[in-house]
Amino acid sequence: MSTDHELDPTTTTAALAQAARTAGYAPSIHNTQPWRWRVRARSLELRAERGRQLAVTDPSGRLLTVSCGTALHHVRLALAAEGWAAEVYRLPDGADPDLLARLTLTGRTEVTPAAMRLLQTVRIRRTDRRPVSESPVSGTALEGIRHAVTAEGARVHYLRPEDVVELASAADHARTVEAMDPTWTDEMSYWIGLPREDGLGVPAAAIPSEPPSTMVPNRDFGHGGALPVGPSHDRAAVYAILYGDADSAMGWLRGGEALSAAWLSAIELDLTLLPLSAAVEVPGTRQALRRILSGVGEPYLVLRLGAADPEHAGPPHTPRLPADQVVEIVDRG
Ligand SMILES: Cc1cc2nc3c(=O)[nH]c(=O)nc-3n(C[C@H](O)[C@H](O)[C@H](O)COP(=O)(O)O)c2cc1C
Missing domain, CATH: 3.40.109.10 (NADH Oxidase)
Structure with a gap:
């Protein structure tokens, strides 16, 4: 009342x-x-x-x-x-x-x-692009994330090892296609890694200083960052596709709400979540993601889930407007 x-x-x-x-x-x-x-x-x-x-x-x-x-x-x-x-x-x-x-x-x-x-x-919450810890992600935690996603009207598909290989190849192809397009690299350089004071873009301090050892490559950031990564590998990570029924503004909006719900729940569960979008950005590799989903839905984003590494302090916070x-x-x- x-x-x-x-x-x-x-x-x-x-x-x-x-x-x-x-x-x-x-x-x-x-x-x-x-x-x-x-x-x-x-x-x-x-x-x-x-x-x-x-x-x-x-x-x-x-x-x-x-x-x-x-x-x-x-x-x-x-x-x-x-x-x-x-x-x-x-x-x-x-x-x-x-x-x-x-x-x-x-x-x-x-x-x-x-x-x-x-x-x-x-x-x-912050984006951590380094490898995750060696500890496995529990089935209970994955069910918790699934619950958070479905409550927001989207869905999540956890990948089997053979699908991770296909995802890695799609992500790698997306990197190559994008890197060959000078308009794309110009746009990327405007937003990523430059010193700026307007509260926009991704600072070098949040980008790994060398490509981390991961099963699925992140986007090519163009220039090296300043975040130390260490020798670990993300073998224990779980890769997933966040998806929904429609490749439409309504689907994308609900997908974003689900991303936020999943990410915040992951933190509660001591997991890290990294969104990977390159394979969704390129039409051909988006089609490969649809195939991994066996055509049951429209891919919105790739997610990497892993146990947070207790040895690592988080990367610095990225500024805001x-x-x-x-x-x-x-x-x-
Ligand atoms: C839709 C979406 C796609 C993203 N794609 C990527 C990506 O492909 N690779 C990556 O490292 N970060 C990706 N991010 C993370 C953003 O770069 C990050 O949220 C932003 O820089 C703000 O930093 P913060 O998350 O640490 O607050 C994505 C975030 C969103 C919401």
């Missing part, structure tokens, strides 16, 4: 703006943070920021929309952990495809310990 005070516009606007600021911690392709939040007295709009879409790597906006989905899941979690109930309308206006979601506050709700725990993982560049209060009621 909500009191008038709790639903007064000053309180609700502040709660929505705070949740949108928390969503700034969400992961995004090349750390492009391709979203913009519009805060109104009782509702919040998530808009795609096409100015930060990767025109060469992601012409259809698939990875932009998956990235926005991770931010949407973060905002939903931030509201739930503060005791706010919200209704979510995804792609609510067919005439305005950049309006990805509208959330409307409906009142107060009980805060669950699960939501509070998961919110704590938001600030800890200042909140006032992504969160706009348009109406305080």
Whole structure:
């Protein structure tokens, strides 16, 4: 039951703006943070920021929309952990495809310990591109991740060893195809590894100083990074494909929400999760992923899961845009 005070516009606007600021911690392709939040007295709009879409790597906006989905899941979690109930309308206006979601506050709700725990993982989460530890990933943990994904309307397929070989070959081919395209390498160099102060892109400090020994190669970052990797191999990692029914904006958005839910759950389970998108970016290798899925769905992203290495401190946090560049209060009621 909500009191008038709790639903007064000053309180609700502040709660929505705070949740949108928390969503700034969400992961995004090349750390492009391709979203913009519009805060109104009782509702919040998530808009795609096409100015930060990767025109060469992601012409259809698939990875932009998956990235926005991770931010949407973060905002939903931030509201739930503060005791706010919200209704979510995804792609609510067919005439305005950049309006990805509208959330409307409906009142107060009980805060669950699960939501509070998961919110704590938001600030800890970061992309770790180094090999994982030698410890195996338990079946129980994989079931936990599967549960987190399906609860968000997407699905996950864990790969058998023979499929990992096929995935490695697809990922390797995607690297080669992309590296041969000078427009692609230009786009990559703009976003990755350069010193910059605008809070965008992936800093050299988060990129391995040499290619790590992994079963499936990550994208070719073009220039070496500054993150020491050590001699370990990721033999104990589990590779997976995050997928869904449709290769559409709705599917990608739900896929992004599922990615966020899986990643935050992985942290709770002492696992690391690394998204790998190169094989999804190239049409031919995306087709290879469909084959690995035996045609049961549309691939959104490859995931690597592994036990966190207790010897390793995490890589540094990747910077973010200042909140006032992504969160706009348009109406305080
Ligand atoms: C849709 C999507 C695709 C991504 N693809 C890759 C990838 O192929 N390789 C990689 O190393 N990181 C990938 N990332 C991780 C981003 O680079 C990372 O989230 C971003 O730089 C922000 O850093 P943080 O996750 O440490 O906060 C991806 C993230 C998302 C959301």
